[in-house]
Amino acid sequence: MNVLNISVSNKLYNKNPEETDLGKRILSKSIGLMAEMGYEHLTFKKIGIALESTEASVYRYFQNKHQLLAYLINWYWGWLEVKMAQEFMMLNSPEEKLRRAIQLLVFPMDKDERIPHINEGTLQKLVVAEYPKIYLTKEVDAENEEGYFLGYKRICDTLGKLALQINPKYKYPHSLFSTVISAAQSQQFFTEHLPRLSDATSGKEDIVEFLTEMTLNSIQNK
Amino acid sequence: MNVLNISVSNKLYNKNPEETDLGKRILSKSIGLMAEMGYEHLTFKKIGIALESTEASVYRYFQNKHQLLAYLINWYWGWLEVKMAQEFMMLNSPEEKLRRAIQLLVFPMDKDERIPHINEGTLQKLVVAEYPKIYLTKEVDAENEEGYFLGYKRICDTLGKLALQINPKYKYPHSLFSTVISAAQSQQFFTEHLPRLSDATSGKEDIVEFLTEMTLNSIQNK
DNA sequence: GCAAAAACGATAGTATTACTATTATTTTTG
């Protein structure tokens, strides 16, 4: 079978939702509901009702809403990493790869038919709207040890190494890409909701150009 | 009297906390408690008890916890704006001003004795730990119209204008400074909690240098 | 200095949330 599996740390669920039908339906419905009503307004009871199942069944898969969000966001980073690896094979220079990586961060991605239960476009919107909430908590240190942020860290590492290929003396590869990844999300949010905080007019192209310039100018420190 | 007043939009409170003794004690205690236990774990009941007052009294000043957070964060931006204006008077070139602005964003500030009820250092920690939560909600558009984000926008504008003095053709002044301000906060957070996402070792100096390089290299687009 | 207004404290109450627990039924699997 032609199945693509994105692996997510087993600390991010009670029971692996990818292994059962109900689990996949929980993922699918959670993405839709959370994107629609926002993290704060979502409850496990609402997910249960939407699935014509129950609150208790959702709790069997995830300890709480925060863990569910962390799962979904890690799934997104894992999936982005796979996409990047695929695309990088076609490209030769590190600069081309970085340019493409920034596009992948900003542009919505095509549906992957091998993963019917995840709507990647909706998931990307969810990440834009919610991603800092997984680490901006008092539990961050404990959750870091459980691997809640591995997906994010791996992408930063990968891109940081590309930067060092361009300029081995560049001092801030991790800071730069945690900033760029975060800005890729927040600029999308600002363009839509707080336009005075961005200069993007024609949409996502402007964001890509802004981020690409910032990235390459930083690395090639004159 | 030698009083400095930071003005915050009256949509950010029910009853102006700066005008009464209890109001000021609410501000003071809220900053301490929220920094200590985190936004999610704080409740108005806990604030009331800590003040030897009541939950209902806190509700007389703020509609809810989210409004309280928005108030505190706007107060912080307003106060930073005042500090920047003071410092900029001593400096001549826009580049010097930008360098100083980035320092002000990252380094803890001295206590201002004219404002005894606000602990600026603790407030800065609170902003680092919580600031995206005021806009990452489904209510963002409505709250934007109420002026919930004016403080942030004004600082971005001010810094963006300095960038245009250096290079009038720079295309992304708002995007750049919303990114830099946000990165100033998140890099502090990462350095402490998720060090693989930053390269800062010796602390805040590294963050200042990273941000300053990124800013100036972006503006002086080769 | 006094009356009216405002602020505050004390208390009660409600709907919702975030769970945990139990049990009966259905589905899966060896």
Add this chain to the structure above:
DNA sequence: CAAAAATAATAGTAATACTATCGTTTTTGC
């Protein structure tokens, strides 16, 4: 086909996020 696993149904609890009422204290304007 029996045992195990998964699910649905239901109940219950502590905490949260408020709203409302009312009596007392404090402030203020005249």
